[in-house]
Amino acid sequence: MDKTKKLTSQRRDELFEILEGRFKKNMNRHKGISWEDVKSKLEADPIKLWSLNEMEITGGEPDVVVIDENTGEYAYFDCSAETPKGRRSICYDREALDSRKENKPATDAVTMAGEMGIELLTEVQYRELQKHGKFDLKTSSWVRTPDDIRKLGGAIFCDRRYDTVFVYHNGAESYYAARGFRGMLHI
Structure with a gap:
């Protein structure tokens, strides 16, 4: 160990x-x-x-x-009400981070999750979470992005507004103070 x-x-x-x-x-x-x-x-x-x-x-x-x-x-x-504070202001993955020429965030969601030993939630898992409460009413969370979207430079994220879960897209290199990621761990 x-x-x-x-x-x-x-x-x-x-x-x-x-x-x-x-x-x-x-x-x-x-x-x-x-x-x-x-x-x-x-x-x-x-x-x-x-x-x-x-x-x-x-x-x-x-x-x-x-x-x-x-x-x-x-x-x-x-299960924090908003996307975890210690995981915000990060882009989607290492490739996206490396592509930024200036104003790089400290890290990226995929790398950080790997270092923590967890996985990003998928869209399906994110929707499952939302059955157990109202999460990300003011923030948003990167979710595991399908390879075909990622190959084109994009990444997806989710949030909950108007009592509805929304899935959006952004360039994977983007980052915002109110966007982080939610993780999952199997035991």
């Missing part, structure tokens, strides 16, 4: 307390799932717990949203 991706026992306990509190407060997101089952999966995989900590410290407020009936894996999604 990568020692840089290991939490101290104190931080581990704090994170479990945060995750359990959020889990119990939002039972509508994960009906039929017990905290004890989720916790035992996390205890068995310290790298995934480290990734959840990264989601937490960047403002994602991760919580269990779905279970894969085929694999039995739980999926943590970022």
